[in-house]
Amino acid sequence: MQLDQATQEQLRQWESELADEYEAIVKQNLKLDLTRGKPSADQLDLSDALDGILKGDYKAADGTDTRNYGGLDGLPEAKELGANLMGVSADKVLVGGNSSLTLMFQMMLTAHQFGLTGPDSAWKNDGDVKFLCPVPGYDRHHTVCEQLGITMVPVPMTDTGPDMDKVEELIKDDPRIKGMWCVPKYSNPTGVVYSDETVERIAALGKIAGPNFRVFWDNAYAVHDLVDNPPELACIMKACETFGTEDSVLQFASTSKITFAGSGVAFVNASQANLKGFKEFLGTCTIGPDKVNQIRHSRFLPDRAALMAHMKKHAELLKPRFAAVLDALDKAFGDTDLGQWQEPKGGYFVSFDTRAGCAKETVRLASEAGVKLTPAGATFPYGEDPEDRNIRIAPSVPSVDEVKGAMKVFVVCVKLASVRAQLGDQ
Ligand SMILES: Cc1ncc(COP(=O)(O)O)c(C=O)c1O
Known part of the structure; x- marks a missing residue:
């Protein structure tokens, strides 16, 4: 999908197909959440040994x-x-x-x-x-x-x-x-x-x-x-x-x-x-x-060795979730002019830039289809993204299958918002 080269007729056809796809998603009554970057319950379990570790010895x-x-x-x-x-x-x-x-x-x-x-x-x-x-x-x-x-x-x-x-x-x-x-x-x-x-x-x-x-x-x-x-x-x-x-x-x-x-x-x-x-x-x-x-x-x-060994366990839990996000973005947008992102080598987020003016609408569409995203603009001072492009995706909490499901919705919402914006501009 290359919007800059698409004819009015092509855009209209895409809009109609995507709108059908979107309506089908809305009917599924999904409840998925890609908002705050916090550890999943599985990640928290990795540190359960903190409970009881002192065995009554409180002396430093x-x-x-x-x-x-x-x-x-x-x-x-x-x-x-x-x-x-x-x-x-x-x-x-x-x-x-x-x-x-x-x-x-x-x-x-x-x-x-x-x-x-x-x-x-x-x-x-x-x-x-x-x-x-x-x-x-x-x-x-x-x-x-x-x-x-x-x-x-x-x-x-x-x-x-x-x-x-x-x-x-x-x-x-x-x-x-x-x-x-x-x-x-x-x-x-x-x-x-x-x-x-x-x-x-x-x-x-x-x-x-x-x-x-x-x-x-x-x-x-x-x-x-x-x-x-x-x-x-x-x-x-x-x-x-x-x-x-x-x-x-x-x-x-x-x-x-x-x-x-x-x-x-x-x-x-x-x-x-x-x-x-x-x-x-x-x-x-x-x-x-x-x-x-x-x-x-x-x-x-x-010590540092214990810290790094512990962080490897976090990485094993996080990796498939990040892979699910990146895989969906690559497949959907790899050869399009619909968005830009980078593959993070760590941390908690994937940052996605839509075409200018499409982030708020993408987040709104996703929300109505049952997928919560961080409000567009949240990553800018005063909540104002001057180009209305940036969306922060936080995949750590949902299960891998939930991340995959949420990304399917995200992709359709980005496409629909972008095609509609392009139709409006022409
Ligand atoms: C960049 C950054 N700094 C600080 C925090 C919060 O840190 P803390 O839990 O230590 O208050 C976060 C949490 O998401 C963060 O992303």
Whole structure:
């Protein structure tokens, strides 16, 4: 199917055939869901040994009674787990509760309201604050900015990460830009892994931006590979050390998609100066994190080898689901001008771009046919995809057969929306 070359008559015929196909699907009363990227029940089962792992031994290696208050920046062995996950040194890791999103929000709030390096460094002192958001991106990053009244400036994603020429140009020209969101490995939703050059250029931003500029390096998918020889992400903190820009990057990760999504452990990796500023804020919110859960996780995943072996089990469960999505897209759209996508080598998503102006209609048609998709536009700041093209597909939760069923519907909806749009345009 090549819409750009099709005659009016051909388009009308396709429309009529697809409309019949679509009506037949609607009659099946399907209830399928490709929305949020969360682990399936099978994946959660992989970590059931967390329950009971302590066998009454609550003492950490340094003698800390994990049941008690205290330990604001986390247990040493939990810091090791974070260090193994992010490939950094444990003395620059703080361990929080179950959610890295919470840590990101708290860090953003600290930088904005109170200043990470003293009150003079608070972003709010400089008036309106702006943040760079690579698009398409993670909707909850955008919500954090909206909540704090931070203006979002979209920057296009490329195959190697955010468009760095654009990023550097914007930062040089506007001191009100105080930072940038990044999901550097298996980016949500595109699956892109930032190239070495991109990582190096981001580490160097601290040299051209003001002293309070912070990159939020959300390494949520650091070890979430789907292939045997996964691409490697360069260590941003090492690059920062060479440029003397350690204060400009804040790295986050968690075990949400490693163990239990609702009951995991989250980490921040940052310079001592940033950690000091953050802990001043954190200490007013809590007397200490859930150290019992931290020690459970440290015993369950004692070293990098155990972590990587565990992630292989996740990959075995996820691979057939991703294959079902990619297979359906290849067969339906491989030699058409109806859409574009990339094959992710890890992470939780497949990002599909329809023809311009067709994403919302595709999602609407799918919803009426019983297949829930993430709302079109959700991957853009303020929910506005200027070209109305991007749809995020999250196949981890449904069974393989359900993913296959949902993709059959998706394909028909993309085709129908595209053919109708083309008919309308001619
Ligand atoms: C890029 C990204 N960051 C953070 C999160 C949430 O992490 P957590 O569960 O640690 O709050 C997600 C979850 O989907 C995500 O995709």
